[in-house]
């Protein structure tokens with residue numbers, strides 16, 4: 001009889017420990033979840049932190065748009081449904097140079113490093129300047145707030161040149 005009581009007490013204690021562990025796990029998960037919630041709120045705050053900038057279209061029209069940090073200038077042209085004839089023909093795969101944009105020198109210095117692949121494509125761009133870049137390779141940052149990008153008078157789509165010579 002006393003053995004049975006002892007076993008029950010032991011089982012009760014073990015179940016109690018298990019219950020406490022489960023509670024601890026739940027609390028731990030809850031803490032992680034609340035941490036995730038904070039992170040999500042932080043991400044939403046970043047997303048709402050839009051950057052305003054301007055395109056000068058081929059006809060001289062100034063177009064003001066807003067984009068999210070991390071978006072490329074090609075993303076913005078697509079998202080805002082801007083009508084820059086032939087712009088972004090390769091959809092950002094660095095195969096066309098139709099997303100060629102020209103910047104003021106001050107802005108150009110803030111755009112970051114030009115990769116060799118971008119430089120190769122830029123060499124084929126129509127109306128190349130010292131401050132030319134490919135829009136699909138430039139990501140928005142807060143430091144680019146208010147920048148101006150000029151769309152060149154014409155575009156060269158290297159893919160079409162290759163097609164025509166074939």
Ligand code: FES
Pocket residue numbers: 074087088089090091092093094095096097098099121134135136137
């Ligand atoms: S969209 Fe083709 S190189 Fe940028």
